[in-house]
Every structure is written in C-alpha cells, then in structure tokens.
Amino acid sequence: MNTALNELEQLSLGVMAQVLLHTQALPLQVWRNAEQVNQALGTAARHAWVVRRWLVALGGAGLLREAGERVAWRTPPPDPQLGELPRLYGALGFPASMARLHTQVIECLPDLLRDQFTLTHLLMLGGDPVKVLSAYQHNHFTATINQALADRARQISAADGQLRVLELGGGAGGTTDAVLAALQACEKDYRFTDISSLFTGAAHRQFRLETGMQFGLLDLNRSFSGQGILPGTQDLVIAGNALHNARDLPYSLGQIRSSLRDGGALLFSESIADNPAMLTFMHLLLSPAADAPLRPHDEAFMAADAWDLALQATGFELLEVWPRACEPLAAAGQRLFHAIGV
Structure with a gap:
C-alpha cells in the first residue's frame, strides 16, 4: 500500500507540474512568486492557497528551486500517466469510482481553480454526493x-x-x-x-x-x-x-x-x-x-x-x-x- 501511495503522490506532483507548465503559469526558465503564478493561471482568490501549497509540495520534492519568494523549475517531472490511477486506487482499497472521478478532476483542474465551475458541481454530476464522499473515505x-x-x-x-x-x-x-x-x-x-x-x-x-x-x-x-x-x-x-x-x-x-x-x-x-x-x-x-x-x-x-x-x-x-x-x-x-x- 505504501508503494502505491508513493506512486500516487509522485503522479500527483506531475499533475501539478503539468498544469503550471501547460497554462504557462510557471514556464521553464522563468522565476515567479506565488502571487504571479496565481495571476498567470487566473486562479480564483478562494483557491489561491491551493496553488501556493502546490509550490510548497513541488519544492519539497526537489522539483523547484527558490530565490527569496520566487521559484523556478529545477527539473520538472515527466507528464503524469493518468492510466495508472485505477491500479493505484485499487491497491489502496478505494472503489473504482474514485480513480474515474480523480481523472475527471485532473482534466478540469485549470477551470476548477479559476472557479469556472466547482468541485461540488462535479461531484453532483457523479451521482449521490453522499455515496461519492463515502467512496472517498472507503480505503484501507x-x-x-x-x-x-x-x-x-x-x-x-x-x-x-x-x-x-x-x-x-x-x-x-x-x-x-x-x-x-x-x-x-x-x-x-x-x-x-x-x-x-x-x-x-x-x-x-x-x-x-x-x-x-x-x-x-x-x-x-x-x-x-x-x-x-x-x-x-x-x-x-x-x-x-x-x-x-x-x-x-x-x-x-x-x-x-x-x-x-x-x-x-x-x-x-x-x-x-x-x-x-x-x-x-x-x-x-x-x-x-x-x-x-x-x-x-x-x-x-x-x-x-x-x-x-x-x-x-x-x-x-x-x-x-x-x-x-x-x-x-x-x-x-x-x-x-x-x-x-x-
């Protein structure tokens, strides 16, 4: 389980990097602070803390280098292999629906961060929200x-x-x-x-x-x-x-x-x-x-x-x-x- 957990965390770091690179919120060889990253991404004010936590996580994993309050890529990870999510969630004891939902959320992350629609809305589309959240809690x-x-x-x-x-x-x-x-x-x-x-x-x-x-x-x-x-x-x-x-x-x-x-x-x-x-x-x-x-x-x-x-x-x-x-x-x-x- 811990091996699968580590793989899922590494994949998720790759997701963060992919969003920041593909939206040009933090391009290669560019130094930006967290406020500039959020501004370039178009993050809604209420979600800005999430992107700041991304930068902390990426820095902690050695993928970003720091100079004062600014960060730049040290070595961005390869694109995440989203096809691995069903295997990883299964190893952790989650129902198959969680891998599908996480994949859907990842595909919509820039729009979710911009509040073009909400995660709650996405969960409601998945059916009974109580069952969705029950699945989230259903793991080893x-x-x-x-x-x-x-x-x-x-x-x-x-x-x-x-x-x-x-x-x-x-x-x-x-x-x-x-x-x-x-x-x-x-x-x-x-x-x-x-x-x-x-x-x-x-x-x-x-x-x-x-x-x-x-x-x-x-x-x-x-x-x-x-x-x-x-x-x-x-x-x-x-x-x-x-x-x-x-x-x-x-x-x-x-x-x-x-x-x-x-x-x-x-x-x-x-x-x-x-x-x-x-x-x-x-x-x-x-x-x-x-x-x-x-x-x-x-x-x-x-x-x-x-x-x-x-x-x-x-x-x-x-x-x-x-x-x-x-x-x-x-x-x-x-x-x-x-x-x-x-």
Missing part, C-alpha cells in the same frame, strides 16, 4: 483508523450506565459504522451530527434502526449549548476527519470540552500534513465559499505536536497519537488522537 488506511477509534470507544466508561456519545461532522458515516459496531452491546445515547442535512438525512436512513440513535444538525463554529448540547453531558465526543473544518479551533475545542463531563473522552482522526494527491482533488472542497472570508493561512492540517498544544490550551490531556511515526501505517499522514477532559 481510513478503515484501519476508524477501527482503532472504535476499539478505543469501546473502552470508554459511562458516568451513569448509559454512554452518551456525540459525533461531530459525521459525514457519510464511515466512522459511525465502525463505532456503532464496537458499541453494539452497550447501552448508549448516540447523537450523530453534521452541518448538512444531506448527511444527517442519509445517516438517519442508514442507522435509524440502531438503538439509542439521534440525528441533528450541529455547526462546529457555534455555541454547542445553543444547539442543544448541554455542558457536561457527554461521556465521549467523536470526530472523524472533521475538526480541520473549524474556523476558530480554540473556540471549537472549547465547546467540545464544555460538552464533556470531567474525564470524558475525545476521539478524533485527522490528517497531519498535505497529501499531494488530495491537493489535486478533494482539497478544493476546503476552499471557502466565494462570498466567505478567505482562509487566514494556507495549511489545512496541523502536525501532531500542534494538536497537543491546542488540546492542552482548551482543557484536555492528550493520551495517545496513533500510529506512531515509525509505524508503516503512518505514511498515509492520518492519525488518531485520544484525549480526555481534565
């Missing part, structure tokens, strides 16, 4: 992280015999499915939430027969108590690849801490670094809406040490980060965090 790495999260959820004790669980940003339900299986024998009050009724509705259809289930909308960026989550009522809060969507992370972590009883647990999974493949694909969904404030910084994901500091500052103690950097699974850049409220 994410499945292993979800199972590890579920195993730790099984070990959490309830304050009064009934385990009260709040899931944030439940999305297509991949984390939910694993956790519910682990808690099957447990008396629970499990509240599935998401910011979109598209996902809460799909979750209701999928999990409505599970005992103790509730479904509702919840915005990470607003007061939890104002959305029906009373302080100190939860034994466990779960978030599968959702907390990076918080616009003000200290505020959102503070709301999570407030919702937990003392000693209650927070289990969440997050990417801790950019993935070149996703920078040419799903990262476009992380750009703000056209009428929303621009991102305050370019990095969508935080390193594990930064998460530790953020958790400490908001009343948590970080007990575990898994997998450790030395373990093979760590190559995917996903981590499971286990913290408790203190």
Whole structure:
C-alpha cells in the first residue's frame, strides 16, 4: 500500500507540474512568486492557497528551486500517466469510482481553480454526493483508523450506565459504522451530527434502526449549548476527519470540552500534513465559499505536536497519537488522537 501511495503522490506532483507548465503559469526558465503564478493561471482568490501549497509540495520534492519568494523549475517531472490511477486506487482499497472521478478532476483542474465551475458541481454530476464522499473515505488506511477509534470507544466508561456519545461532522458515516459496531452491546445515547442535512438525512436512513440513535444538525463554529448540547453531558465526543473544518479551533475545542463531563473522552482522526494527491482533488472542497472570508493561512492540517498544544490550551490531556511515526501505517499522514477532559 505504501508503494502505491508513493506512486500516487509522485503522479500527483506531475499533475501539478503539468498544469503550471501547460497554462504557462510557471514556464521553464522563468522565476515567479506565488502571487504571479496565481495571476498567470487566473486562479480564483478562494483557491489561491491551493496553488501556493502546490509550490510548497513541488519544492519539497526537489522539483523547484527558490530565490527569496520566487521559484523556478529545477527539473520538472515527466507528464503524469493518468492510466495508472485505477491500479493505484485499487491497491489502496478505494472503489473504482474514485480513480474515474480523480481523472475527471485532473482534466478540469485549470477551470476548477479559476472557479469556472466547482468541485461540488462535479461531484453532483457523479451521482449521490453522499455515496461519492463515502467512496472517498472507503480505503484501507481510513478503515484501519476508524477501527482503532472504535476499539478505543469501546473502552470508554459511562458516568451513569448509559454512554452518551456525540459525533461531530459525521459525514457519510464511515466512522459511525465502525463505532456503532464496537458499541453494539452497550447501552448508549448516540447523537450523530453534521452541518448538512444531506448527511444527517442519509445517516438517519442508514442507522435509524440502531438503538439509542439521534440525528441533528450541529455547526462546529457555534455555541454547542445553543444547539442543544448541554455542558457536561457527554461521556465521549467523536470526530472523524472533521475538526480541520473549524474556523476558530480554540473556540471549537472549547465547546467540545464544555460538552464533556470531567474525564470524558475525545476521539478524533485527522490528517497531519498535505497529501499531494488530495491537493489535486478533494482539497478544493476546503476552499471557502466565494462570498466567505478567505482562509487566514494556507495549511489545512496541523502536525501532531500542534494538536497537543491546542488540546492542552482548551482543557484536555492528550493520551495517545496513533500510529506512531515509525509505524508503516503512518505514511498515509492520518492519525488518531485520544484525549480526555481534565
């Protein structure tokens, strides 16, 4: 899997290079800064951060040389072989639809970056968006992280015999499915939430027969108590690849801490670094809406040490980060965090 992951990342670096070269945003033997590259490409303001992250990734791979804020090609990679995507996605455990969708996105990247149409529009053309995003989460790495999260959820004790669980940003339900299986024998009050009724509705259809289930909308960026989550009522809060969507992370972590009883647990999974493949694909969904404030910084994901500091500052103690950097699974850049409220 790690060999396939490395090949997919190298192919994606080639995609970035191809876009920058073929659009003349960064021609050979020309020095430009990030603003000039975005201007030459015609990038929409909300997506400019993506192209800046491309330049960081290409530089990190040794394909660009730097002089102050300007970059130029050191050695551009060969054109990417898009025909390899089905094999690589298959090796990583994704359904075949993901390779087809990524190929389609790559072919439209300049237009997507210019906001001539959106990735959301492209996903809608692919059918049910919940199924599309479910396919994105269906891979060996994410499945292993979800199972590890579920195993730790099984070990959490309830304050009064009934385990009260709040899931944030439940999305297509991949984390939910694993956790519910682990808690099957447990008396629970499990509240599935998401910011979109598209996902809460799909979750209701999928999990409505599970005992103790509730479904509702919840915005990470607003007061939890104002959305029906009373302080100190939860034994466990779960978030599968959702907390990076918080616009003000200290505020959102503070709301999570407030919702937990003392000693209650927070289990969440997050990417801790950019993935070149996703920078040419799903990262476009992380750009703000056209009428929303621009991102305050370019990095969508935080390193594990930064998460530790953020958790400490908001009343948590970080007990575990898994997998450790030395373990093979760590190559995917996903981590499971286990913290408790203190």
